[in-house]
Amino acid sequence: MGLGIQWQVIAAFGLGIALLYVTGYLLLLPFKVVLKLLGNALLGAAALAICNVFGAFIGLYIPLNPITAIIAGYLGVPGVLLLILVMGILKIF
Numbered sequence: 052m053g054l055g056i057q058w059q060v061i062a063a064f065g066l067g068i069a070l071l072y073v074t075g076y077l078l079l080l081p082f083k084v085v086l087k088l089l090g091n092a093l094l095g096a097a098a099l100a101i102c103n104v105f106g107a108f109i110g111l112y113i114p115l116n117p118i119t120a121i122i123a124g125y126l127g128v129p130g131v132l133l134l135i136l137v138m139g140i141l142k143i144f
């Protein structure tokens with residue numbers, strides 16, 4: 052008194068759901084990395100802009116060029132802090 056569904060159909064259905072889950076996970080993983088990099092870039096750009104606006108009062112200015120943009124964009128706020136540290140060291144010497 053079965054339902055007339057073969058076990059192969061149920062197994063194929065389960066395998067399809069598992070493959071769909073794995074495919075979705077693989078597509079979502081790079082998207083998370085892209086969102087993290089985008090977030091770091093936005094925070095780094097904002098921190099660099101704030102540093103240049105408010106740092107002008109104390110004589111701290113980080114020039115915007117491709118190297119500083121890449122450092123601030125990739126590392127985010129820690130990258131801007133690194134740039135501030137390097138600019139401070141360069142002003143001493």
